[in-house]
Amino acid sequence: MSGAVQTGYAPPSGPTRPEPGWPRWLVVGTVLWALVLAALTWLSVRDDGPTVREQRTLAEAGPVVDRAIGDLAVAAGDDALVALLPATVERGCRVTPFADGATLERALTVRVAGAEPRTVLDRIADALPARYAAGVVLSREGARLRADAGDFVTVRGRQTENGALLLTADTGCRPLGSGSAPTPVTGADAEAGAADAALRALGRPAAGEPDLVAAPCPGGGVLRTARATAGPGTNPPSPAAVLAPLAAGPALVDTPEWYAYRAGPVGVQVDLTADPPTVTATTTCR
Structure with a gap:
């Protein structure tokens, strides 16, 4: 029998080597570690407050x-x-x-x-x-x-x-979430009435319903402002003269541009430089 290699046949190459890959224990360990990290992340999101x-x-x-x-x-x-x-x-x-x-x-x-x-x-x-x-x-x-x-x-x-x-x-820029709608303002009759009275004294009744804004007081209660805009017309020659009878005391500000006074617990400010004039009436925290 000749030692020549027959044509068409590959020479023997010895035992077959396994394809390279990760050991089974390393794969299992990686999966378990990923599950642990996922669980810790979920617990942090659920229990911890935001940090940024x-x-x-x-x-x-x-x-x-x-x-x-x-x-x-x-x-x-x-x-x-x-x-x-x-x-x-x-x-x-x-x-x-x-x-x-x-x-x-x-x-x-x-x-x-x-x-x-x-x-x-x-x-x-x-x-x-x-x-x-x-x-x-x-x-x-x-x-x-x-x-x-x-x-x-x-x-x-x-x-x-x-x-x-x-x-x-x-707030600075942040996700909108469910949004931020202002809480409806109630109990602002005194503020709205004081603003309306100031405009009527000027001979320029409000052009529409006043804008009402509120904020919580630190010790309880509510801070409220009514803002009203004058209707068509012209201001009287002496706004101070017609507004003074509405005040509970001397004017707090009396200039050609601004007039302010207190009507009971309500602070009233009349901006005479605006066109049309605007009035704010606010009850502060006590």
Whole structure:
């Protein structure tokens, strides 16, 4: 028998080697570890609070903003004339490159007769609860109040062109969630009546129903503002003369641009520079 290799047959190559791959124990261990991580993640999401703003929705942050507005109103002091502004929700910001978001902001204006804006801002910063870590700094635009209401809600304050202070609390951009609708305002008869009386005294009854805004007071109760706009007409030669009989005492502000007074527990402010004039009537926290 010849030792030549027959044509068409491959020479013997020895025992067949197994294909390379992961050992069975490593595959099983990896699967188990993945299950453990998934379980821990689920427990964290269920039990732990969010740790960044992007994890809290606008709806969840709304009550924090509301409380901040009430705290600011109280910090302004009993001699301050305050007025709430309607809440605004701006959509279109980006929470992440792949997710849209929205920003909620609430605001109020503050006036203290005869006081410098910087002095009032300092007073508000000192009166806010310590958890706000509030402070006032000087910038090129003037004094600025900055504070932290918690849950990534920022508080700011500055002087406006008409001499009032504008205080805001905003959420920054975050997921919309179920949204943030203002709570319907009830029990604002005194505020609405005071605003209507001021416009009637000017000879310019309200153009429509007043806008009502409210915020919770820190110690309970509700801060309410009614905002009314004058109907067609012209202002009397001396607005102060026709508004003074409505006041419970001397005017708190009496200028050609602004007139303010108290009618019982309601603080009334008449903006005579607006066209048409606007009136705000506010009952503050006590």
